[in-house]
Amino acid sequence: MALRTSQLGYPRIGEQREWKRTLEAYWKGERSKERFYEEMKQIRLSHLQKQRDAHVDYIPVGDFSFYDHVLDTALMFNVIPERFAKSPADPLDTYFAMARGSDDGEACEMTKWFDTNYHYIVPEFHRSWVPKVTTNYILQAYEEAKKELGIEAKPVLVGPFTFLKLSKGYTDNEFPQLAEKLVPLYEQVISELYHAGASLIQLDEPSLVTTLSEGDIEQLKGIYRELAEKLPEVSLLLQTYFGSIDHFEQIVSLPVKGIGLDFIHDKGVNLQAIKAHGFPEDKLLGAGIIDGRNIWKTDVRDTLSLLTELQEVVPSEHLLVQPSSSLLHVPVTLKYETKLDQELLNGLAYAEEKLYELHLLKTISNHPTDEAAKQTFEEYQQSVDTFKQAPFRKLTDISTDSDLPTERTHTYEERQGLQEKKWHLPFLPTTTIGSFPQTSDVKRTRTEWRRGELDDDTYDTFVKGKIEKWITIQEEVGLDVLVHGEFERNDMVEYFGEKLNGFAVTQNGWVQSYGSRCVKPPVVYGNVSFEKPMTVKETEFAQSLTKKPVKGMLTGPVTILNWSFVRNDIPNRDVTRQIAKALVEEVKALEQAGIEMIQMDEPALREGLPLKKHEQQTYLDWAVEAFRLATAQVKPTTQIHTHMCYCEFHDIIDSIKALDADVISIETSRSHGELIETFKTNVYDKGIGLGVYDIHSPQIPNVEKMLNVIKQALNVLPAQAFWVNPDCGLKTRTEEQTIAALKNMVTATKKVREEW
Numbered sequence: 001m002a003l004r005t006s007q008l009g010y011p012r013i014g015e016q017r018e019w020k021r022t023l024e025a026y027w028k029g030e031r032s033k034e035r036f037y038e039e040m041k042q043i044r045l046s047h048l049q050k051q052r053d054a055h056v057d058y059i060p061v062g063d064f065s066f067y068d069h070v071l072d073t074a075l076m077f078n079v080i081p082e083r084f085a086k087s088p089a090d091p092l093d094t095y096f097a098m099a100r101g102s103d104d105g106e107a108c109e110m111t112k113w114f115d116t117n118y119h120y121i122v123p124e125f126h127r128s129w130v131p132k133v134t135t136n137y138i139l140q141a142y143e144e145a146k147k148e149l150g151i152e153a154k155p156v157l158v159g160p161f162t163f164l165k166l167s168k169g170y171t172d173n174e175f176p177q178l179a180e181k182l183v184p185l186y187e188q189v190i191s192e193l194y195h196a197g198a199s200l201i202q203l204d205e206p207s208l209v210t211t212l213s214e215g216d217i218e219q220l221k222g223i224y225r226e227l228a229e230k231l232p233e234v235s236l237l238l239q240t241y242f243g244s245i246d247h248f249e250q251i252v253s254l255p256v257k258g259i260g261l262d263f264i265h266d267k268g269v270n271l272q273a274i275k276a277h278g279f280p281e282d283k284l285l286g287a288g289i290i291d292g293r294n295i296w297k298t299d300v301r302d303t304l305s306l307l308t309e310l311q312e313v314v315p316s317e318h319l320l321v322q323p324s325s326s327l328l329h330v331p332v333t334l335k336y337e338t339k340l341d342q343e344l345l346n347g348l349a350y351a352e353e354k355l356y357e358l359h360l361l362k363t364i365s366n367h368p369t370d371e372a373a374k375q376t377f378e379e380y381q382q383s384v385d386t387f388k389q390a391p392f393r394k395l396t397d398i399s400t401d402s403d404l405p406t407e408r409t410h411t412y413e414e415r416q417g418l419q420e421k422k423w424h425l426p427f428l429p430t431t432t433i434g435s436f437p438q439t440s441d442v443k444r445t446r447t448e449w450r451r452g453e454l455d456d457d458t459y460d461t462f463v464k465g466k467i468e469k470w471i472t473i474q475e476e477v478g479l480d481v482l483v484h485g486e487f488e489r490n491d492m493v494e495y496f497g498e499k500l501n502g503f504a505v506t507q508n509g510w511v512q513s514y515g516s517r518c519v520k521p522p523v524v525y526g527n528v529s530f531e532k533p534m535t536v537k538e539t540e541f542a543q544s545l546t547k548k549p550v551k552g553m554l555t556g557p558v559t560i561l562n563w564s565f566v567r568n569d570i571p572n573r574d575v576t577r578q579i580a581k582a583l584v585e586e587v588k589a590l591e592q593a594g595i596e597m598i599q600m601d602e603p604a605l606r607e608g609l610p611l612k613k614h615e616q617q618t619y620l621d622w623a624v625e626a627f628r629l630a631t632a633q634v635k636p637t638t639q640i641h642t643h644m645c646y647c648e649f650h651d652i653i654d655s656i657k658a659l660d661a662d663v664i665s666i667e668t669s670r671s672h673g674e675l676i677e678t679f680k681t682n683v684y685d686k687g688i689g690l691g692v693y694d695i696h697s698p699q700i701p702n703v704e705k706m707l708n709v710i711k712q713a714l715n716v717l718p719a720q721a722f723w724v725n726p727d728c729g730l731k732t733r734t735e736e737q738t739i740a741a742l743k744n745m746v747t748a749t750k751k752v753r754e755e756w
């Protein structure tokens with residue numbers, strides 16, 4: 001028998017983001033529930049159909065979601081916070097309430113899915129959790145695929161170990177008890193799938209690529225032993241991704257039918273382990289040999305040799321060739337990329353093209369002497385080689401720039417004194433994170449301008465009008481440090497990608513970030529450098545309208561890196577340094593234009609953190625170095641701000657301090673005060689603003705609540721360095737929501753000022 005192909009997950013958003021449109025239309029009340037379900041079904045089925053057309057042998061179900069698959073899993077197991085379980089509601093309403101908040105309570109916490117820019121909803125266990133299966137939605141998806149398309153799909157679930165690891169609401173030593181209650185629910189779901197005909201069921205356990213303790217491994221073994229005992233007849237495939245596994249022998253000997261490993265992001269470790277220890281004869285190996293997280297074409301020649309190496313250990317009939325992870329993290333199809341240079345296009349592969357690569361590899365591997373297969377394969381490789389040899393891939397030497405300063409001329413204490421004199425800010429200065437609502441007229445006007453339907457002057461005038469309007473609003477609301485509002489920006493990374501050398505911007509390279517929010521990461525394909533000022537015009541204009549300081553808004557080098565699709569032929573550190581050097585020029589240009597408060601956002605600093613503990617410090621060191629490189633050359637009176645959102649900080653707090661930013665603003669509202677706990681044990685002595693309300697929720701925060709957040713924070717942070725701000729940019733909110741929320745925020749601040 002020959003090797004087969006398998007798929008771990010397909011992008012949800014649809015070729016032209018029809019999924020997003022349906023979802024948002026439903027939220028706005030423009031779709032009935034019935035129509036919503038029907039449209040979603042059509043999208044879901046079309047994805048299965050596409051994978052069948054691409055000859056995928058194992059097509060997944062359970063990967064599709066209305067919001068997030070971890071949330072789906074939580075709901076399936078009745079892990080519903082008490083605040084949403086009170087009144088009997090339609091399950092779909094509960095679902096979106098958990099995701100987005102409702103009158104019943106705040107949304108559940110949302111956080112990064114491993115080291116990706118996808119966010120999942122954190123399941124919350126609580127004392128009165130009643131373990132039960134509400135609806136086996138994976139069974140529904142499985143049966144739908146069979147009934148509607150005749151597809152015998154492979155159900156995919158978040159595995160029990162990972163599900164618990166990603167959840168909150170319990171302490172480490174409660175893990176075993178919870179597992180004991182949860183595993184029977186998995187048994188029920190899996191057994192139903194098995195009896196419906198599923199021949200292979202995949203359990204995703206990406207937590208296995210993080211650093212695990214011996215205790216963790218024992219838990220894992222316990223869980224899988226239990227599953228095997230209760231479900232001896234079921235074929236389970238335990239799937240890992242996003243890196244290598246540390247406990248190779250113990251994991252591959254778990255009592256399951258197959259093990260899925262990542263051979264792309266494993267730094268060669270999984271391959272070495274398989275060569276050194278072999279692989280159980282009776283097991284399937286899901287071999288992730290196509291990058292599920294990047295958009296570069298696969299070097300099929302190299303990959304074929306990797307496959308041959310694997311075949312020396314694992315017989316072909318036990319091999320499933322697959323992407324290294326779900327394709328959720330890459331755009332759907334290159335079909336709509338009509339504007340990219342052919343030279344660059346040569347090097348790209350989105351989800352659809354990756355499925356083509358899978359089939360190509362399967363065909364050549366199963367029919368090595370077939371002339372037609374050989375020719376197709378060679379032609380494909382030819383395009384990869386052409387790309388590799390393109391002139392823009394030649395490296396610039398970065399070894400000579402080590403003398404650039406990464407240290408500011410004055411210490412923080414010295415700067416603080418100088419800055420106080422220069423800025424005269426009130427106690428508890430209020431500000432925002434940068435963007436104001438990207439209302440439909442803003443988006444429409446930008447699109448018209450891009451299409452050439454509006455000339456530059458008209459567009460500039462429009463943007464200026466918005467800036468003027470919002471400077472007035474900010475003054476009326478009574479904020480202390482203003483922003484220009486980022487109306488000219490589509491996205492905080494793409495905007496810079498369009499203006500820096502070495503970047504390309506795609507037309508349709510969308511990926512899901514959280515909920516219906518999609519991002520379109522730019523592509524770093526060559527050497528990055530500064531061309532001309534990128535933000536000076538708008539900021540300078542905003543400053544000319546007010547006596548209050550206007551912060552310049554830049555995106556930091558690490559975030560630009562982490563939110564781009566980055567060339568993989570040179571180290572990320574080198575790319576980041578190139579970006580930082582380009583930003584130095586922008587910072588200088590802002591200073592020269594009289595903008596002397598500059599915020600350099602680094603919301604993605606933490607998400608780039610390697611999943612393995614022993615690799616983290618190296619990353620943090622070069623990430624911090626890049627930020628410092630970008631910001632070190634300013635005057636001591638110039639105030640450098642930075643902003644981060646949705647992160648856990650306790651483990652990287654030293655690196656955050658090492659950024660040496662004069663002011664940092666971070667999220668706290670949605671992680672329910674956990675961050676405040678962090679500061680009880682960690683002294684933070686520079687300027688800091690803790691987000692006092694959640695901008696991701698349409699709810700308008702009331703004065704009382706923000707007052708409490710501020711007071712709580714002041715218990716653990718030095719009052720004189722404390723700033724008040726929302727927890728992130730306001731671009732997704734409406735104008736009314738924004739103004740109302742900011743007014744309340746200023747009122748709350750004034751109350752604290754009076755009482756203090």
Ligand code: GLN
Nearest residue numbers: 433434435603645729730
């Ligand atoms: N300055 C950006 C904004 O306000 C920051 C966004 C972010 O942190 N993700 O939109």
Ligand code: ZN
Nearest residue numbers: 644645728729
């Ligand atoms: Zn943010």
